[in-house]
Amino acid sequence: MSNQTPRRTDPANDLLRATTRLNRWASRHASFDLPVAQARLLSLIDDLGPTRISTLAEADHSSQPTITAGVQRLEAQGWAGREPDPTDARATLVSLTKEGRIALAAARKARAAVLAPVIDALDAGERARLDEAITVFEEVLDRASLAVPNLQAQHRKEA
Amino acid sequence: MSNQTPRRTDPANDLLRATTRLNRWASRHASFDLPVAQARLLSLIDDLGPTRISTLAEADHSSQPTITAGVQRLEAQGWAGREPDPTDARATLVSLTKEGRIALAAARKARAAVLAPVIDALDAGERARLDEAITVFEEVLDRASLAVPNLQAQHRKEA
DNA sequence: CAATATTACATAGAGAGGCTATGCAAAGCA
């Protein structure tokens, strides 16, 4: 059958495997199919307010060109706008438009809707454990962000 | 600087946000940079043994052409091979080569290595909560897989 | 058994999403 009960290896692996598969599943089944990266970026801009490209790149752990391209896609949809940074003529400040906030809300609703039936089916104890799990994850994430300030190690594997 | 302590919305959203960011972070910082999708596919083939393309697609919740392309990439690296299915001349059975298993092990090790320092820094209580969290996630995943109506188990024909 | 339908996979085409390398203009600094 499918991929139930994968074998345990070690916590790091298990964690990443679980998150990868959950992500994959959610993005595959979301009804309002806003690409994951765009949802992430919308959410980030929403959180951070008018923000520079480079700040977004850092917060997203991605490269500056990736964010530039992402913002261009958001702009093309009318979801984001940019103003010059009054304090630095090189920089621009990206922020959400009203439509962008609407789209973000819709995407959140849709993604939640995919998972909602599953979550609703959990009993109270499981619900509590899930909340706990999310909290732990966020802690791990925060520490991870802090723990790896400038790890750019990059060996290209020979093809 | 970064994006600590994002606001809570609802469990489904929080869950997906946490998993998305964790994934992103891990893939960004993994030293042995096997693309996520290839790692997923290697792992899947390893789990399922000699497997048809269509079975892999179903297990991965992705389309058949996606798997076809993925397997081709794995083959090009010498990580997977294919044999004709003796019971059906249309089908092929994909399996890992020895090099494929080695690559999978390396990728797992590398991904675990990125997270390991963070996990090691957790105290015993947090570790326990994390293990719990992973378990809950896997349960959610299993239920999610089952809850999706349109991806039914395929007929497994007997010899 | 021949005609038709279904299944398994490949290919084509398109677009998102990611990277590095590089160019350019503004800002910072010597």
Added chain:
DNA sequence: TGCTTTGCATAGCCTCTCTATGTAATATTG
């Protein structure tokens, strides 16, 4: 002033994913 750094855009190159469609083998049915 002139050199360096910074902020962003562009270019070029992959991977990953989809839908649509083609082809060959298998299954079904009249």
